[in-house]
Amino acid sequence: MICLVLSGSTIEENLKLVETNYRYIDIVELRVDKLNAEQQKRAKEFPALIDLPAILTIRRQSDGGSFSSSEKNRHALLEEALDGDFAYVDLEDDLKKVSIEQKAKEKNIKIIRSRHDFKGVPDDIFHLILKIASKGEIPKIATMPQGVDDLITLFRVKEELAQVENKIVVGMGEYGQPTRILYKKIGSLLTYCSSDNLSLGQVSAKRMKELYRADKIDDNTRIYGIIGNPVIHSFSPLIHNPGFQFIKFNAVYLPLTVDSVRSFFILAQLLQISGFSVTVPHKQAVLPYLGKITREVKQIGSCNTVVRTKTFWSGTNTDYYGFIAPLEQMLEEKRIKSALVVGAGGAARAVVWALRNHRCKVVIINRNLERAKNLAAETMATADSIKNASLYEDVDLIVQTTSVGMMSEEDPIADFNFNENHVVYELIYRPKYTTMMKRAKAANASLLFGIDMLIKQGFLQFEAFSGYHYPKRLKIEFDLEED
Ligand code: ATR
Numbered sequence: 001m002i003c004l005v006l007s008g009s010t011i012e013e014n015l016k017l018v019e020t021n022y023r024y025i026d027i028v029e030l031r032v033d034k035l036n037a038e039q040q041k042r043a044k045e046f047p048a049l050i051d052l053p054a055i056l057t058i059r060r061q062s063d064g065g066s067f068s069s070s071e072k073n074r075h076a077l078l079e080e081a082l083d084g085d086f087a088y089v090d091l092e093d094d095l096k097k098v099s100i101e102q103k104a105k106e107k108n109i110k111i112i113r114s115r116h117d118f119k120g121v122p123d124d125i126f127h128l129i130l131k132i133a134s135k136g137e138i139p140k141i142a143t144m145p146q147g148v149d150d151l152i153t154l155f156r157v158k159e160e161l162a163q164v165e166n167k168i169v170v171g172m173g174e175y176g177q178p179t180r181i182l183y184k185k186i187g188s189l190l191t192y193c194s195s196d197n198l199s200l201g202q203v204s205a206k207r208m209k210e211l212y213r214a215d216k217i218d219d220n221t222r223i224y225g226i227i228g229n230p231v232i233h234s235f236s237p238l239i240h241n242p243g244f245q246f247i248k249f250n251a252v253y254l255p256l257t258v259d260s261v262r263s264f265f266i267l268a269q270l271l272q273i274s275g276f277s278v279t280v281p282h283k284q285a286v287l288p289y290l291g292k293i294t295r296e297v298k299q300i301g302s303c304n305t306v307v308r309t310k311t312f313w314s315g316t317n318t319d320y321y322g323f324i325a326p327l328e329q330m331l332e333e334k335r336i337k338s339a340l341v342v343g344a345g346g347a348a349r350a351v352v353w354a355l356r357n358h359r360c361k362v363v364i365i366n367r368n369l370e371r372a373k374n375l376a377a378e379t380m381a382t383a384d385s386i387k388n389a390s391l392y393e394d395v396d397l398i399v400q401t402t403s404v405g406m407m408s409e410e411d412p413i414a415d416f417n418f419n420e421n422h423v424v425y426e427l428i429y430r431p432k433y434t435t436m437m438k439r440a441k442a443a444n445a446s447l448l449f450g451i452d453m454l455i456k457q458g459f460l461q462f463e464a465f466s467g468y469h470y471p472k473r474l475k476i477e478f479d480l481e482e483d
Contacts, residue, residue: 001026001190002215003055004205007034007197011042011049017195018050024209027190029055029090032081033067040077044084053087055112063092063116079103088112090140093132112168114140121150126160133164138189140168145175148263154179155270158187174232174257177201178225181208181254184217185271201232211241212252222251223271224465227258227286228279236277239458239476246471253465261285265313275307275465283346290315299353302346305461316464317350322457324354326448327397327425331358336396336423339363342386342412343401344371347427351399352379363392365413389413398440399425405434412436418443429454 004025008014014035018028028050032043047054058074058081059065067074075097082089082103089104090112104111113132115122121143122128132139145151154171161167169188171179180203183191191214193205208214226236232255240253251274258264261282268276278286283302287293290303291312297303303315330336339355341348344366352375355362362381365388366372372383384391393416404412406428413436418424424440429450433441441447459470 002205002208003027003029003190003192005029005031005192005194007031007194009034009036010039011035011046014046015049018052021195021205022052024205025052025193026215027053027055027087029057029192030086031065032056032058032077033060033065041080043077043081047085047087054084055088055090056081056084056086056109057090059090060092063114064118075100082107082109088138090114092116093128111137112140113137114142114168117141117143118172120144120146121153125153126157129157129161129164129167129169133167138166138168139164140170142170142172143176144173145171145179147175147259148267149260151175151178152263152267152270155182155186155267158185161187171201172199173201174230175201175259177203177232178254178256181212181214181252182217182223182271183214185223211237212254213241213245214252217252218250220250222249222274224251224253224275224277225256225273226253226277226279227256227261227264227282229257229259229281231255231257231279234279235454236458236461239455239470240462240465242474242476243462243470244466246474247466247468249466249468251466258282261289265289268308273308275305277461278304278306280346286315289313296320296350296353296357299357300349302349304457305464307464318457318460318464319347319453320350320354321460322453322455323351323425323427324358325456326452327355327423328358330423331355331360336360338395339397339399340365340389340392340395341381341399341401342366342389344368344375344383345401348401349375351401351427352381355397355399356381360397363395365389365392386412389416393417393419396421397423397425399427400434400436401427403428405436406430409435411439418445420444422446423448426450427453 002025004021006014006028030046032040060067078100086109088110093113093115129139157169166189169186179186180191193208194202226234234255237253244251292314294316296317297315305316305318306313338361341364344364356379364372364376365384365386367386369385376383402412404410418440422445424445425448426437427450428434462470
């Protein structure tokens with residue numbers, strides 16, 4: 001079940017939230033602690049006002065809620081609210097009040113017995129679940145995983161505690177996000193969503209239902225994802241999930257925040273992950289785990305796409321192909337014979353190798369000349385200082401690979417004069433027009449954009465994952481100015 005957490009300050013506000021999210025959800029949780037004092041008394045009316053099951057919760061501050069009055073008042077409020085036809089009531093595992101439990105039982109309101117841990121995953125988590133379940137209550141454990149190792153513990157719940165039919169397990173924070181999206185793979189009865197104002201790791205009800213289709217995930221659903229750190233705001237799920245859905249491929253693609261690549265490969269085995277994208281900072285760290293790599297991965301020393309074969313993991317680099325795709329024809333027709341590559345970091349490595357493999361002459365300019373020289377030596381290119389950019393205005397192609405201009409109006413090659421014969425390729429995709437690109441456009445140069453490379457490399461990953469071309473008719477919608 002997809003559960004919408006209602007944290008409005010009035011009953012009316014919450015009814016609006018139910019209405020706008022109705023299509024995405026199966027159940028709601030009324031957070032009475034979030035209602036203002038006057039409205040809290042109306043909690044018992046709430047279930048009758050909606051046609052979805054509701055969970056009654058009054059969370060105190062020590063458990064991440066807003067209820068600040070005494071425990072006595074909280075108990076009284078709980079007891080009163082139980083007059084309403086709630087389907088469940090959430091009681092913390094240290095709350096022992098016979099009259100509340102009795103009333104819930106009489107009214108056939110199921111008890112969710114919850115434990116919150118904002119520091120990590122409790123050592124006794126399995127024991128705790130079993131203990132609560134043995135009393136006929138539904139255990140709910142909300143934890144804050146601190147890394148992939150904790151995530152492994154959580155995902156083991158499904159198999160280890162298969163005998164506990166109804167349980168709720170939630171991982172909070174960015175490491176915990178996969179437990180929310182893959183709540184069925186963790187064996188959780190439900191997953192909690194919000195409408196907006198999402199805290200780190202939370203997923204909106206709309207995305208949970210429409211993008212991830214979390215409630216449709218079953219034993220046959222293939223799992224894909226993107227590993228990185230940070231990775232929560234990656235665009236890749238917005239490319240792959242709609243693609244999978246369009247071709248009716250039973251698969252889900254989600255962000256996976258990874259601290260340790262070694263631990264991730266254990267998780268990948270546990271969850272039988274079918275393939276994954278790799279982003280900063282893990283593009284090199286995955287290499288020792290790959291049983292097969294392509295020539296480009298070996299040359300560049302970095303891999304951004306990994307797929308599972310029967311016996312090993314196989315790595316490719318679609319950044320390489322995504323970058324070169326819009327240039328291939330021009331390179332073939334010798335419209336482009338020489339290039340100036342700005343930067344000598346990780347992105348530049350893929351660019352320089354791709355150009356050199358297509359017999360293009362390359363000059364690498366960089367702030368740190370030593371780094372440029374090292375890459376040039378490997379690739380049989382030429383190196384120079386970024387200060388000398390304007391010496392190379394006779395090249396056909398200029399590729400900008402540094403981060404300069406991403407967050408600022410800076411132009412890494414401000415002295416360089418563009419002209420209409422230049423092809424200018426900016427790898428930064430946010431903003432679409434950097435200061436450098438604005439100058440190139442004003443000089444009537446031909447422009448190539450980082451966003452097109454990003455999408456193209458995503459399409460190629462989609463092929464690697466699903467075996468199908470990305471559906472041409474599908475329009476990818478993401479707002480580059482967002483996040
Ligand atoms: P990426 O994988 O995105 O290429 P990277 O490996 O950290 O990231 O490389 C960053 C590139 O941006 C390098 O070429 C770096 O130049 P240095 O090697 O001289 O550090 C370049 N870069 C970053 N900040 C820069 C700045 N303020 N001015 C000029 N170049 C800069």
